[in-house]
Structure formats: C-alpha cells, structure tokens
Amino acid sequence: MILSLPQQRRPSLFQDDEPVVQGRSLLPEARSSRYRIPLFGDAVLWDFNGVLHRPANVNVSDWKVHFSLELEDPYWNLLARELMMIAFNQSHPLVLKSGAILERATSPRTLNQIASRLRLTARWAGDRGLALQPGTWTVEDLRQRITDLSLEGTSPATIRSHVSTLKDLAAAEPALSLPWPSGDPWPGQSSRRVAELSSSRTIATPTVPPKTWFPLIRAAWAYIHDFAPDILRADRKLRALKAAARPSILGLDERLEEWLADRQNKIPVLAASLDDQAPQVQWTLLMLLLGYTAEARTAIYNPGKPASLRRRNMILDAVTEGRTTTHALTGELVQVIRSDGSTAPWHPGINPRALFELKTILRDAAFVLVVGLSMMRDSEIHEVLRDAVVEHYSTPAISSAKIKGTTNHPGKHWWIADPLVEALAVAEAVSEHPERVFSPVHASKQDGTLDGVDMLVAFKNFVNASRSWTGLDEIPTAYMRPHMFRRTMAMLTDQFPGSEIATGIQLKHLAKRALANATTRGYAASDAEWAKYLEDALDTVKFRKIKDLYQRHTAGEEIGFGPGAERVKDAFDQINSTVKARNGDARTAEALLGTTRIHIRFGMLNNCTADQTNPVGAVCLENAIVPEGHIGPLDERCRPDRCANSMIGPEHLPIYDAHQREQLQIIDTPSIPACRRDLAERELDIVRNVFKMAGENQ
Numbered sequence: 001m002i003l004s005l006p007q008q009r010r011p012s013l014f015q016d017d018e019p020v021v022q023g024r025s026l027l028p029e030a031r032s033s034r035y036r037i038p039l040f041g042d043a044v045l046w047d048f049n050g051v052l053h054r055p056a057n058v059n060v061s062d063w064k065v066h067f068s069l070e071l072e073d074p075y076w077n078l079l080a081r082e083l084m085m086i087a088f089n090q091s092h093p094l095v096l097k098s099g100a101i102l103e104r105a106t107s108p109r110t111l112n113q114i115a116s117r118l119r120l121t122a123r124w125a126g127d128r129g130l131a132l133q134p135g136t137w138t139v140e141d142l143r144q145r146i147t148d149l150s151l152e153g154t155s156p157a158t159i160r161s162h163v164s165t166l167k168d169l170a171a172a173e174p175a176l177s178l179p180w181p182s183g184d185p186w187p188g189q190s191s192r193r194v195a196e197l198s199s200s201r202t203i204a205t206p207t208v209p210p211k212t213w214f215p216l217i218r219a220a221w222a223y224i225h226d227f228a229p230d231i232l233r234a235d236r237k238l239r240a241l242k243a244a245a246r247p248s249i250l251g252l253d254e255r256l257e258e259w260l261a262d263r264q265n266k267i268p269v270l271a272a273s274l275d276d277q278a279p280q281v282q283w284t285l286l287m288l289l290l291g292y293t294a295e296a297r298t299a300i301y302n303p304g305k306p307a308s309l310r311r312r313n314m315i316l317d318a319v320t321e322g323r324t325t326t327h328a329l330t331g332e333l334v335q336v337i338r339s340d341g342s343t344a345p346w347h348p349g350i351n352p353r354a355l356f357e358l359k360t361i362l363r364d365a366a367f368v369l370v371v372g373l374s375m376m377r378d379s380e381i382h383e384v385l386r387d388a389v390v391e392h393y394s395t396p397a398i399s400s401a402k403i404k405g406t407t408n409h410p411g412k413h414w415w416i417a418d419p420l421v422e423a424l425a426v427a428e429a430v431s432e433h434p435e436r437v438f439s440p441v442h443a444s445k446q447d448g449t450l451d452g453v454d455m456l457v458a459f460k461n462f463v464n465a466s467r468s469w470t471g472l473d474e475i476p477t478a479y480m481r482p483h484m485f486r487r488t489m490a491m492l493t494d495q496f497p498g499s500e501i502a503t504g505i506q507l508k509h510l511a512k513r514a515l516a517n518a519t520t521r522g523y524a525a526s527d528a529e530w531a532k533y534l535e536d537a538l539d540t541v542k543f544r545k546i547k548d549l550y551q552r553h554t555a556g557e558e559i560g561f562g563p564g565a566e567r568v569k570d571a572f573d574q575i576n577s578t579v580k581a582r583n584g585d586a587r588t589a590e591a592l593l594g595t596t597r598i599h600i601r602f603g604m605l606n607n608c609t610a611d612q613t614n615p616v617g618a619v620c621l622e623n624a625i626v627p628e629g630h631i632g633p634l635d636e637r638c639r640p641d642r643c644a645n646s647m648i649g650p651e652h653l654p655i656y657d658a659h660q661r662e663q664l665q666i667i668d669t670p671s672i673p674a675c676r677r678d679l680a681e682r683e684l685d686i687v688r689n690v691f692k693m694a695g696e697n698q
Contacts, residue, residue, distance in 0.1 A: 004074075004078075005074055005075065005078060005178070007075060007133060007135055007178055007179060008078075008177045008178055009177060009178070009179060010177050011177060012040075012078070012082060012177040013082070013085075013086075013092075013094045013095065013098065013175055013177070014040040014082070014085050014094075015040065015041075016039065016040055016041025017039055017040075017041060018039060018040045018041075019037045019038070019039060019040075020037070020038040020039065020040060020042075020046055020084075020085060020088060020089075021037055021038065021048070021051060021052060021088075022089045022091075022092060023089065023091050023092075024052065025052075025053075026051060026052070027050060027051060027052065027053060029050050030050060030051045030052075032050075034050065035047075035049070035050030035051055036051075037051050038051070038065075040081060040085055043067055043077050043078075043081070044066075044067055045064060045065065045066055045067070046064065046065040046067075046108070046111070047063070047064045048063045048064065048065075048108040049063045049064065052107075052108065055379050055382065055383065055403050056379075056382035056383050056436055056438070056439075056449070056450070057378055057379050057382035057449060057450065057451070057452065058109065058379075058449065059449045060449070062108070062109050062112060063108050063109075064108070064112075065084070065108060065111045065112050065115055066115070067080065067081070067115070068119075069119055069123075070118075070119045070122035070123055070126075071115060071118065071119055071122070073122070073132070075132070075133045075134075075135075075178060076118065076119075076122050076133075078177070078178060079118070079134075079176065079178050079180070080114070080115055080118050082172075082175070082176050082177060082178070083114065083118070083168065083169060083172055083176070084105065084111045084114055084115070086100050086102060086172050086175055087102045087103070087104060087105040087110075087111070087114065087168065087172075088104075088105045088111060090102065090104050094175075095175065098174055098175035099174060099175075100171055100172045100174060100175040101171060102168040102171055102172055103164055103168055113161065114165055117161065117162050117165045118165070120162075121145060121162075121165075121166075124145060124148065125137075125141075128144075128148075133178075133179075134179075134180060134181065135178065135179030135180065136179075137180075137181050138181055139181050139183055139184075139185040141181070142166050142181060142185040143185050143186075145162070145166070146159060146162060146163055146166070146194065146195075149162060156195045156196055156197040157195075157197060159194075159195040159196075159197075160191045160192055160194070160195035160197050161191075163186070163191040163194045163195055164191040166185060167184060167185075167186070167191060170182075170183060170184045170185065171184070205483055205484060205486075205487040206479075206484055206487070207484060207487055207488040207491055207529065207530060208372075208478065208480060208484050208485055208488045209476070209478050209529050210529060210530055211476050211478075212475060212476050212477075212478040212480070213372070213488060215472070215473040215474065215475045215476075216368060216372070216459075216460060216463075216475050217368065217369065217372050217373070218472070218473065219365070219368075219459075219463045219472045219473070219475060220365040220366075220368035220369045220372070220423075220459065221365075221369065221419060222470070222472060223361060223362060223365035224362070224365050224366060224369060224419070224422055224423045224426050225419070225422060226334050226336075226346070227334060227346055227347070227358075227362075227470075228362055228426045228429075229334075230330050230333050230334055230346075230347070230350070231350065231355065231358045231359065231362055232426070232429055232430075233329075233330055233331075234329035234330045234350045234355050235355060235359065235429075235430070237329050237330075238288070238329055238352060238355060241288040241289065242288065242293075244291060245287075245288055245291060245292055245293040245294075246291060246292060246293065247292070247293045247295060247296060248292075248296075249292060249296050249299040252290070252292065252296075252299055252311070253307075253311070255290055255291060256290060256311055256314065256315075257314075259289075259290055260314060260315075260318055263323070265289075265323075266318075266323045266324055266325040266328070267281055267286060267315060267318050267319050267323055267324050267325070268281070268282040268285045268286055268289065268324075268325060268326070268328035268351065269281055269282060269319065269324045269325070269326060270282060270326070270349070270351070271326040271348035271349035272348075274324075274326070278316075278319070278320075279319060279324055281315060281316070281319060282328075282351055283297045283300060284297055284352070285328060285329075285351060285352060286300075286315070287300070289328060299311065300312050300315065325349075326348055326349025326351075327345070327349055327350065328351075329350055329351070329352075329355065330350050332345070333345035333346055333347055333350075334346050336469075336470060336471040337471050338468065338469065338470075338471040339467065339468065339471060344469070345469075346469060346470050346471070347466075347469060347470070348469055356441065356442075357462075359430040359441045360430075360441045360458075361458075361459060361462050362426055362427070362429075362430050363427055363430050363431070363438060363441060363455070364455040364456075364458055364459035364462075365423070365426075365459060366423040366424065366426050366427035366437075366438075367381065367427070367438055367452065367455045367456075367459075368455075368456065368459055369419060369420055369423040370384075370398070370420055370423060370424070371452065371456075371482045371485045371486075372485045372488075372489065373416070373417065373419070373420055373489065374398060374414050374416055374420060374489075375414065375486050375489045375490060376398065376400065376414050376486070377403070377404060377482070377483065377486065378452040378482035378483065379403040379404060380400045380401065380402060380403060380404075380412070380414075381400070381438060381452070381482075382436070382438055382450065382452070383400045383401040383403060383436075384398060384400045384424070384436070384437045384438065385400075385435050385436060385437065386428055386431075386435060386436075386437060388400060388424060388437065389416075389421050389424055389425075390413070392413040392415065395415050396415070396416055396417075396418070396420075396421055397413040397414055397415045397416060398413065398414045398416055398420070398424070399411060399412075399413055400412060400414070424437060438450055452481075452482040453480070453481055453482070456480045456481075456482070457480070460475045460477075460480070463475055488530075491530060492530075542600070542602070543593070543594065545600070545602055546593060546598055546600060547590065547593060549568070549572070549600075550572050550575070550589065550593060553569060553572045554572070554576055558650055559649065559650075560607065560647045560648055560649045560650070561647070561648045561649075561693050561694035561695060562606075562646045562647050562648050562693045562694070563644045563645070563646070564607065564608070564609035564610075564643075564644070564645045564646050564647035565607075565609075565647040565648070565649075567609055568598065568600065568609060568647060571596060571598050574596075575589060575592045575593060575596060576589070578592060579592065597611075599611045599612065600647070601633070603635070603638070604652075604655070605638070605640050605652055605655065605656075606638070606640035606646050606647060606648050606649070606652055607646075607647040607648075607649055608633055608638065608643075608645055608646070608647070609645045609646075609647050610632065610633050610645040612631055612632035612633075613631070613632075615632055615633050615645070617643070617644035617645055618633045618643065618644075618645055619637075619638075619639045619642060619643040619644075620633045620634040620635075620637035620638050620639065620643070621633065621634060621637075624637060633645075639686075640652075640686075640690060641686045641687075641689035641690045641693065642689060646693070648690055648693055648694050652690075653691075653694060656687050656690050656691065659683065659687055660684060660687040660688075660691075663680040663681075663683045663684040663687065664684065666680040667680050667681065667684070
C-alpha cells in the first residue's frame with residue numbers, strides 16, 4: 001500500500017480492498033447485490049447489516065460504524081480504522097505477527113463504541129488545545145484525559161471503557177502505521193483499577209418490587225390464558241372476512257336486504273358511542289360482514305347518490321331499532337368481575353382497530369411472562385424462533401441462542417413451566433414474522449426491532465388504562481428493565497432449599513455452597529422489599545400445612561413417625577384437650593395453633609422440628625462449621641434416619657421405598673465397583689433406619 005498520509009511511519013497492515021470481516025460466519029446474502037462486506041478502505045461507513053447476524057433486539061443503526069465528525073479527519077480516520085480492524089480480527093496473520101494483543105471486539109456494536117470513544121478523545125484534545133494529531137502527545141496527556149473524565153463526574157464503568165481503549169491503542173502501537181504515544185499509561189494496572197471501579201460481590205441490578213411484580217405477572221397471565229382466545233377468535237374471523245370479500249358491489253342491494261331480514265344479524269357500532277343518541281356505525285366492518293371489501297363502503301356511505309342514501313337509511317333504521325352490537329367479530333366475550341362488583345365482558349367491543357392494539361398487547365403479555373419467569377436475558381428472548389418449545393431432559397424448555405459474550409451464538413435451553421408454553425404459543429399466533437416469535441405485529445414492519453423496555457411499559461400502561469373493564473389490579477409505576485426480572489427470579493428461587501442448583505443451571509454459572517460463584521450468589525441475594533413479603537408468604541403456607549396436620553391428627557390419621565413427630569403429636573393433643581375444655585370449635589383450634597410454638601420445616605425427605613433459635617439435638621450441627629450469620633439447622637447436612645428432630649411423614653415413605661429398591665439393584669449387580677457397592681450399602685442402612693423409625697416391616 002502506498003503511504004497516503006505524510007505522518008505514516010510505515011504502510012498499513014491492511015490493504016484498502018481487504019474485507020473487515022474475516023474468520024467469521026457470513027449471512028447467505030452477504031455477497032449478494034443488495035449487501036456488501038465492508039472493506040478496510042471504506043473511510044465513511046462500515047455497514048454490517050446483511051453481512052453478520054444481527055441480534056433481534058439490536059437496531060439496524062447499531063450495526064453500522066460511521067466515521068463522522070472528528071473521525072472525518074484523515075489522521076483519526078485511519079487510526080480508528082486500523083485499531084478496529086486489529087481488534088475485530090485478532091487471528092489475522094499480520095496482526096498475530098505484530099504481537100498486538102487487544103481486548104477482542106466481538107460485534108459491530110463494540111466497534112461503534114470504540115469509534116465513539118476515539119471521537120470524544122479527539123474532541124477533548126481540541127478543547128484542551130492539544131495538537132490535532134496525537135503523534136506528539138505523551139502518556140501524561142492520556143492520563144490527564146482520564147482525570148478530566150473523572151472530574152466531569154463520569155461513571156467509573158464509562159471511565160473503565162475509555163481506559164481500555166487507550167490501553168488497546170498502546171498495545172496496538174507497534175502495529176499502527178500512524179504515531180501514537182508509546183507505552184501503557186498505566187503499566188501493571190487493570191482498567192477496572194485505574195477507573196476505581198470496585199469489584200463488589202453485591203449485584204447492582206435491583207429487583208422488581210413485589211407490589212409491581214405480582215399484579216404485572218397476574219395481568220399478563222390473564223391476557224394470555226383468559227383473554228387471548230377471544231382476541232385470536234376475532235383475528236381469525238377478520239382474516240376470513242377479508243379473504244372472502246369482493247371489491248365489486250354487484251348484488252349489494254339483494255345482499256343487504258337478505259342480511260337485514262335475518263334478525264340475528266346486528267349492525268356493528270363503536271362501543272364508545274353506545275351512550276350517544278345515534279351510535280356510530282363501523283361502516284368498514286359492516287361491509288366486510290356483508291362480503292365486500294372496505295373500498296366498497298362508498299356504496300353505502302356516499303350521501304350524494306340516492307341508492308347509497310337509501311341503503312344508509314335502511315342500516316340506520318336497524319340501528320334505531322336497537323339492532324346493534326360491539327362484538328361482531330367475537331360474539332360473547334369472557335365475563336369478568338369489574339372493580340365496581342359488576343359482571344361484564346372483559347372488553348367493550350373488539351373492532352379491527354382495537355384488534356390490532358390487542359394483538360400487540362398479547363405479544364407484550366407473552367414477553368412479560370417469559371422475561372418474568374424464565375430467567376432468560378432480553379437478547380435471548382428476542383432470538384426465540386417458532387416451535388422453540390422442546391423437551392430437554394424430559395422437561396419442557398425454550399430453545400434459543402445465547403448472545404451475551406459469544407460470537408457464534410450457541411444454542412441453549414431454559415426449562416420452563418406450562419404457563420410459558422402457553423404464552424409462547426400465543427406469541428407465535430400473533431407474530432407476522434416468518435421465523436421470530438417476538439416481532440412487530442404489523443406485517444409491513446418485520447425488519448423492525450422491538451425494545452424490551454418499551455414492551456414492559458406499554459403493557460403496564462395498557463393494563464392500567466383498561467382496568468375499568470378488565471377488572472385487573474392496578475400495576476404501580478416502577479422502574480422496570482428486563483434484566484431486573486432475571487435478578488428477581490434468581491432471588492426468588494434461592495429462597496427455597498436446594499434451589500441454588502436451579503439458579504446455577506439457569507444463570508449459566510456454577511452454584512455450589514462451598515465454591516459459590518459471586519455473580520450467581522449476588523443475583524440470588526435477598527432483597528429488602530421482598531424479604532418481608534417472602535417471610536409472610538412462607539409463614540402463611542407453613543401455617544396452612546400445620547392446620548392440615550392437626551386436622552388429620554384429630555381425625556385419627558397417622559401424620560408422621562420419629563421423635564420429632566411425637567413432639568408434634570403431643571402439642572396437637574394438648575391443643576385438642578384445651579379446645580374440648582373450652583367447648584370450642586375449629587376457630588378456637590386455629591387460634592391456639594397460631595399461638596402455640598410448633599416448629600416444623602417441611603422438606604422433601606423429612607420434616608425438621610428443631611427450634612430454629614435453639615436447635616437442640618440437631619445432628620446436622622455436630623462437628624459442623626456454621627456460616628457466619630446462619631441461624632437454625634443446616635439443610636444440606638440433614639440425617640433423617642438418626643436426628644432427634646426428624647419427622648418422617650407418610651408422604652416420605654414412597655421416596656425411601658424407591659431409593660431402597662434402587663440400592664438393592666446396585667448391590668445385586670456383579671459389575672458394580674466395590675466402592676460404589678459400599679456406598680449403596682451405607683445408603684441402604686439409612687433407608688432401613690428410616691423404616692425402623694416408621695415401624696415398617698420392610
């Protein structure tokens with residue numbers, strides 16, 4: 001390459017006709033006439049749309065790098081292109097030979113961010129009166145750049161990104177053709193340390209407040225489960241009417257007379273006009289019901305023609321008679337109990353315009369459920385394609401692509417519950433995109449990009465605006481972002497014993513008590529607003545179970561075995577005696593249950609009756625290192641077969657029976673290694689001790 005700038009020390013590593021994208025998977029249309037792979041010599045724009053896969057939640061503009069404003073200067077333009085070329089193609093032979101090892105740019109958005117930082121750096125230099133071209137700058141000037149950012153109040157995270165870019169320029173200096181201050185301005189220090197960005201185990205992401213989370217999720221489920229059938233039925237009917245409609249008005253008079261003669265047929269009117277003296281007719285919808293296209297409505301609506309006026313009067317006479325409906329597309333809707341206590345349809349009337357809005361709301365409701373209950377990232381939800389619900393290890397799961405931190409977008413699975421299966425089915429039904437589930441509802445806008453924040457806010461606003469007829473609870477206004485739902489769900493799953501395993505799987509992090517990943521544990525950390533709610537909710541569930549045990553015990557049923565069960569039975573007997581002595585009823589018993597100290601922690605393999613504040617006799621605490629701040633037994637060290645606090649319920653015995661049969665099968669298998677057989681023998685002893693505690697002849 002011929003030197004094109006007088007300041008160049010050497011020819012650039014890259015030729016002008018060299019593609020910017022190397023060693024990456026290209027889209028099939030990348031080499032078509034419509035798209036072109038950006039070349040290093042393109043000094044105005046690098047457009048990666050149609051060349052590299054653009055995540056569904058990324059805008060078209062984010063996939064373009066503009067060399068505008070300060071980067072139009074030839075020096076900064078070439079410097080920016082060389083740095084981005086090196087960062088984007090770390091495996092390029094000449095880059096490897098130069099020894100320039102940078103923080104790899106994984107996507108065009110990263111290149112955009114680099115261009116922005118260089119643009120701001122050039123602007124800063126002009127404001128401070130430095131030389132226009134940085135070849136004469138020193139590392140002290142670069143340190144001053146970061147100092148100025150700090151004095152301006154720039155966040156540490158942003159400062160860190162600027163430090164990283166300046167460090168990358170220092171690392172790339174031997175491979176750059178233009179002069180740049182030699183040497184790392186902060187040798188031996190990471191970008192995080194220079195920016196004084198603390199490495200805290202506390203996750204900054206807040207949770208969605210419970211007062212917002214619950215009504216939001218309930219409203220989304222109401223739209224998906226209760227209201228969606230009505231909306232989809234209206235959509236199918238409207239599509240069928242449009243498909244059968246004809247543009248010619250031939251035979252309109254006969255058709256209109258025949259249609260009006262059937263008293264079952266009613267004129268569609270706007271719901272908002274029902275209180276008016278003359279309700280407004282939906283002329284376009286009426287024409288579709290008659291079998292004609294919307295364009296043919298002038299045959300009725302044109303007052304300048306006698307035939308049109310006569311037809312119009314016939315229709316208005318029917319309106320005057322009260323032959324009107326606001327549910328022409330749906331028939332009867334699902335009935336709901338409104339806030340005033342009345343029972344009525346959940347919507348005043350679904351017409352074509354309302355249908356378009358409701359289909360959008362259905363899509364947003366499905367997004368709310370998926371983002372709220374799956375722990376998927378926003379980018380991963382937008383990548384969900386049709387038929388994404390699969391069976392993964394015999395459990396329903398969403399199959400999608402993992403975007404964050406990857407360049408090849410590997411496929412991943414997220415286990416889900418049945419409501420999410422239903423939500424995705426509804427989202428597919430309203431999607432117009434040939435592949436994507438979450439896409440613009442309008443058929444002509446399929447290249448558009450959806451914003452997860454906009455969908456959350458739009459759904460919340462629509463629910464609150466329509467509460468008068470849906471009967472749904474108001475959703476309090478709160479700051480909501482998709483990643484906050486992921487954080488909330490991680491926190492919720494961690495509140496139950498053993499759920500840190502699910503948290504680790506879903507968050508793609510290792511989650512073990514001994515070596516807990518800081519990110520996972522931080523995500524699952526309790527939240528002050530949720531703590532009180534969870535405590536109250538768990539206490540309510542626990543008290544309900546204790547009441548059930550009491551009722552079964554007083555009815556003569558067996559409620560459990562073991563020393564812990566005997567203490568519970570004694571407490572129940574005392575309560576029962578007191579109730580009889582007072583000639584009380586079930587309400588008296590419930591009041592006594594609420595005031596009596598009955599300690600039960602319900603579990604999968606047994607129930608623990610230890611007093612959390614004074615767990616006397618808890619085997620799990622013998623020779624154990626109790627974590628700082630922990631109160632009560634240690635669930636993971638429970639020994640149901642030999643603890644004085646253990647209560648084996650009838651519901652636990654089938655589990656132990658299955659476990660016993662499995663261990664016997666292992667012991668009877670000749671090829672099993674001796675160490676595995678010894679372990680099975682020990683497990684079998686535990687099961688037998690449990691059955692002995694239960695008095696079973698197993």
